[in-house]
Amino acid sequence: MxxxxxxxxxxxxxxxxxxxxxxxxxxxxxxxxxxxxxxxxxxxxxxxxxxxxxxxxxYENKLTLLRAMLESLEDEFVVQMQSDWSQGGDYSARLDRVCLGLFTLSEKRKPLLRLMSMTTDIVYADGSLPGDRIQAQIRLMYGDGLRDGAFLKGDIPLMASMAHGLVEGAMMGWMRNPGLSAANAAGQLASVMKSGFVKNQRS
Amino acid sequence: MxxxxxxxxxxxxxxxxxxxxxxxxxxxxxxxxxxxxxxxxxxxxxxxxxxxxxxxxxYENKLTLLRAMLESLEDEFVVQMQSDWSQGGDYSARLDRVCLGLFTLSEKRKPLLRLMSMTTDIVYADGSLPGDRIQAQIRLMYGDGLRDGAFLKGDIPLMASMAHGLVEGAMMGWMRNPGLSAANAAGQLASVMKSGFVKNQRS
Amino acid sequence: MxxxxxxxxxxxxxxxxxxxxxxxxxxxxxxxxxxxxxxxxxxxxxxxxxxxxxxxxxYENKLTLLRAMLESLEDEFVVQMQSDWSQGGDYSARLDRVCLGLFTLSEKRKPLLRLMSMTTDIVYADGSLPGDRIQAQIRLMYGDGLRDGAFLKGDIPLMASMAHGLVEGAMMGWMRNPGLSAANAAGQLASVMKSGFVKNQRS
Amino acid sequence: MxxxxxxxxxxxxxxxxxxxxxxxxxxxxxxxxxxxxxxxxxxxxxxxxxxxxxxxxxYENKLTLLRAMLESLEDEFVVQMQSDWSQGGDYSARLDRVCLGLFTLSEKRKPLLRLMSMTTDIVYADGSLPGDRIQAQIRLMYGDGLRDGAFLKGDIPLMASMAHGLVEGAMMGWMRNPGLSAANAAGQLASVMKSGFVKNQRS
DNA sequence: AATGAATGAGAGTTCATTCAT
DNA sequence: GATGAATGAACTCTCATTCAT
Missing domain, CATH: 1.10.10.60 (Homeodomain-like)
Incomplete structure (x- = not known):
């Protein structure tokens, strides 16, 4: 009492x-x-x-804790992608580099990545969702390619969303298959990305 | 009175x-x-x-109720895909049909689809996850194409996972953009699917 | 977990x-x-x-529970006072009756009364405080007496607040003194009320 | 620089x-x-x-801090009352002085006064309650008046409690009415005190 | 078969108090 | 003496589930 x-x-x-x-x-x-x-x-x-x-x-509450974790991971991915994308070369080389960077980072952050894939409905303070910043970065990259006439045309947000889905699919597949190396997965992702989104790529 | x-x-x-x-x-x-x-x-x-x-x-409990909802949706998708895939024609035509079927059904089941995208971490009784049966169906389709030498080679589970991600990405993009018709989204998805996964497709 | x-x-x-x-x-x-x-x-x-x-x-929460208890007590007091006051007779008789009614009810509701005296800072939903409805009733009674020229003049809210305080003081004193009968306390309260607030009362 | x-x-x-x-x-x-x-x-x-x-x-804990605040206020009131009461004159004059002193001090200590009225259930270390020392002082004053035959007879603790309630009621009424001056409130309180408790006072 | 009152474990969060620095 | 990070018991309130009616 x-x-x-x-x-x-x-x-x-x-x-x-x-x-x-x-x-x-x-x-x-x-x-x-x-x-x-x-x-x-x-x-x-x-x-x-x-x-x-x-x-x-x-952390002021439980949700803030979760968000902090996911946001830090997103930041890492975005920084990595920006760096890999901006280093020059043709689009094929840039995609190779970005995909490899993505998987190299994924390997380091596997548990966090798994967490992110589990919590897609946790809305951030600004109304965005986990993955949105990565997708925005993809959109920028796609815009670059479009401007140069190197990428296949399409509705930009839709194409970015598909590319993002492709990346997520690749990561999920890789995470579920312990025998698959990150480099190998990155290579296959890059290959599909290039044939799917880049002009004049032969399959 | x-x-x-x-x-x-x-x-x-x-x-x-x-x-x-x-x-x-x-x-x-x-x-x-x-x-x-x-x-x-x-x-x-x-x-x-x-x-x-x-x-x-x-429903014996709350989780069972949720699972039943998601499973019925998955069933519908799988049935639709099987039907569209098995109707013959070359792989290009089959992919066109499957993608259109997917989006036609998505249009009818938009709320359920949204629900599924929100609850990726709800594990099913058999340890599978929502989406797994759709992915299994995609794997079957990819296997068909590989056997005929029509599809680009790759690690089957990984390729299926990427294809699945691509589909999910397309759906997410379409759901977030109210101005985009289902048929249009289906067309763009089919186009990327073909150039990304089918041999001898020019971009 | x-x-x-x-x-x-x-x-x-x-x-x-x-x-x-x-x-x-x-x-x-x-x-x-x-x-x-x-x-x-x-x-x-x-x-x-x-x-x-x-x-x-x-009760929807702890505070609502408390308020319900206090409000029901206040209602009882107000009803009792209205009844006793409206039964006619001169102001002296009416005050005698009201004071007796107050203490008779207090005797029945002693624990609730004690509770009310302990929780003066619990604000009600409408911003009022415990005791406010009783005080409002006192104000009405004082207004009656003023109109008839039977009561001493003064600032109405202040006089009502003083009268209310007098009543509360009487009740507190009575509650702290187990040897004092309700009728006796009522009599002394009525006596002070009359000499304090009614004209032409000799002390 | x-x-x-x-x-x-x-x-x-x-x-x-x-x-x-x-x-x-x-x-x-x-x-x-x-x-x-x-x-x-x-x-x-x-x-x-x-x-x-x-x-x-x-302060050794939170409650001790609160008590110290209330006790210091009570002390001030008691000292003020003692001083005003002991300065001689007839009871009417003494009551006028005490009431004015009370309100003059109240004006200076309004926030503390408000605090005291909010925390009536905070029991002091010795089992007493806030207000008890003021009431004890009132009892002394009432005893003086009784001894001289100047005050109306009554049960001493009850009369003191009523007088205390009257004072508190006056202060509450005054605090809730920003337009009422301390001197005016003091005058009305003194007037009611005198007609209510002092012999040979005409109303 | 249908109802919804009752249950109570468990959740997130607060905060008076302590004491290593 | 002063600090404020750390503690963990205790709080209010929720809600999946049960079962007497």
Whole structure:
């Protein structure tokens, strides 16, 4: 009935960034294994070795935590794609590079990637969805190719969405097949991308 | 003083299939609008005009209800694809037909399609995921084309996954763009499918 | 991690109004003993012999429960005062009657009265406070007396507020003194009311 | 390039009493605006410009802080009343003086007064309630008047409680009516006090 | 078969208090 | 002395599921 005074005995054990990393790692594993909705903050805190309240020092609520994870991954992908795309060469070479970069990064971020593919309905604060920034980047790339007359014509948003779907499909297929190397998957993706979207490519 | 007209007896009870339809319709609207986790059984029952307990006569729990909805949609897609694919003609014609069939059905089932895209992490009873049966069908089709030497070679599961992603991407793009007709989207999808996966297709 | 299915085994034991009464009784005792903020819904439910969720069938939240209790008490007081005041006689007789009615009701509702005196800062939905309706009734009575030239003049809201305070003070004093009968307290209150607010009353 | 003026050294630390004053001021504003239970120690510390832990150097817990505030106000009132009451004159004059003193002080301490009226259920360490010391002082005054045969007879604790209620009612009425001057309210209170409690006063 | 009141585990979140720095 | 990150118990409220009617 009466609020009993907390017995708490906190210890300053680790520095904040170590804690944040443990928190993100715990959340990543649990979300991926059990699904966002089936994981409680208490579960995450326990796995991260911190107190429930400490989670809220880092992220204001559960959804913010998820978004932060997905956004950081998207950022990495977008940065990688921009870098690979802008390094010159013909469109064939650029697509090869981008696809390889995508899979190289995917390999490093496999669990996060899996999480992203599981939470497509988590709407961001601005109304966007996970994947939208990647798709926007694809749209830019497609626009470049169109301007040069190197790409097949089509409705830009639709073409970008298809290209994005193709990439996601490739990643899903690769993730489900442990025997397939990232380089191999990247090669096949690039091959389909080129024959599907680039002019004067023979199959 | 006014005699109530004895013309039509109020149908207090409806037959079970009418109820089931009302239930599915209610669930579809609510899940799509608010997301699976944010809709309660009580919400669904109220919208369907039945009692909470009655929901459990039809589906043993909430997840089973969702799965039934998604599975029925997948079934429809698979049946449609099988039918369109098996009607003969060269691979180009068959792909045209399949893509058109896909979008024609999508137009009819738009809300369900949206629901499916929102709930990718809902695992089915057999461990499969929504979309898996569609992908399996695509794999069969790709196998056909490979056997005839008409399709570009590649790792079968990966190619099927990419093709599946391409289809999903096309559908997502089409759903987000209300000005795009189903036939137009189907045409662009077919075009990319052919240049991306079929031999001797010029871009 | 996974939401474990409820084991629940509900029993329809008592009729709803019996339950509501048990709920109100439990809330009354606990709020009075420990203070509104120090009592949890779980405490109330346990004492009432019902489940936590059942509390929310009756009242949409904790504050609504409290307000319902206080409002019903206020209503009783207002009705009682209206009745006693409107029965005629000179102002002296009417005040005697009202004061006696007030204390007779107070005797019946002692715990609720105590609760009301403890929760003066609980704002109602319309921005009013507990006691405001009683005070409004007092204002009406004072207005009657003023119109007849029987009451001492003064700023109406202030005079009503003072009269209200006087009543509350009398009740608090009476509640703290178990040896004082309601009739006796009523008499002393009436006496002070008359000499304090009515013209031509000798002390 | 711009040299920061070395004229005034920034006072990084303030003396304890300045801090205590800031703390009390912050608490007063926040408690009054949002209610005791809705204000956190962190809120108070932030507004006072001190650290959370520092709050605990001054008051051992949140309730102690509240009590200290209310007790200091009560002390002020009691001292004021004692002073005004003991300065001689007949009872009419003494009551006039006390009432004026009460309202003069109330004007200075309006926020604290409001806080006191909001937290009637906060029990003090010795089991007393806010207002009890004021009431005890009133009892002393009433006892004086009784001894001299100047006051109307009655049960002492009850009469004191009624007088206290009258005072509180006057203050509440005055606080809710911004157009009413303290002197005017004091006059009306004194008038009712005299006709209500003092012998040979005509109404 | 249909109903919906009842259940209670469990969720996300808050915050008074502590104590290593 | 001052700080504020860390703690975790406790809170209100939800809702999938059950079963007496």
């Amino acid at each position: 009466e609020k009993s005074p907390p017995i708490a005995a906190p210890r300053r054990t680790r520095d904040p960034e170590t804690k944040r990393a443990a928190l993100l790692d715990a959340a990543l594993h649990l979300f991926t294994e059990d699904g966002y909705e089936n994981v409680s903050i208490a579960d995450i805190a326990k796995r991260a070795g911190i107190a429930v309240g400490t989670v809220y020092r880092f | 006014e005699k109530s007209p004895p013309i039509a007896a109020p149908r207090r009870t409806r037959d079970p299939e009418t109820k089931r339809a009302a239930l599915l319709d209610a669930a579809l609207h609510l899940f799509t609008e608010d997301g699976y986790e944010n809709v309660s059984i009580a919400d669904i029952a109220k919208r369907a005009g039945i009692a909470v307990g009655t929901v459990y006569r039809f | 996974e939401k474990s299915p409820p084991i629940a085994a509900p029993r329809r034991t008592r009729d709803p109004e019996t339950k509501r009464a048990a709920l109100l009784d439990a809330a009354l005792h606990l709020f009075t003993e420990d203070g509104y903020e120090n009592v949890s819904i779980a405490d109330i439910a346990k004492r009432a012999g019902i489940a936590v969720g059942t509390v929310y069938r009756f | 711009e040299k920061s003026p070395p004229i005034a050294a920034p006072r990084r630390t303030r003396d304890p009493e300045t801090k205590r004053a800031a703390l009390l001021d912050a608490a007063l504003h926040l408690f009054t605006e949002d209610g005791y239970e809705n204000v956190s120690i962190a809120d108070i510390a932030k507004r006072a410009g001190i650290a959370v832990g520092t709050v605990y150097r001054f």
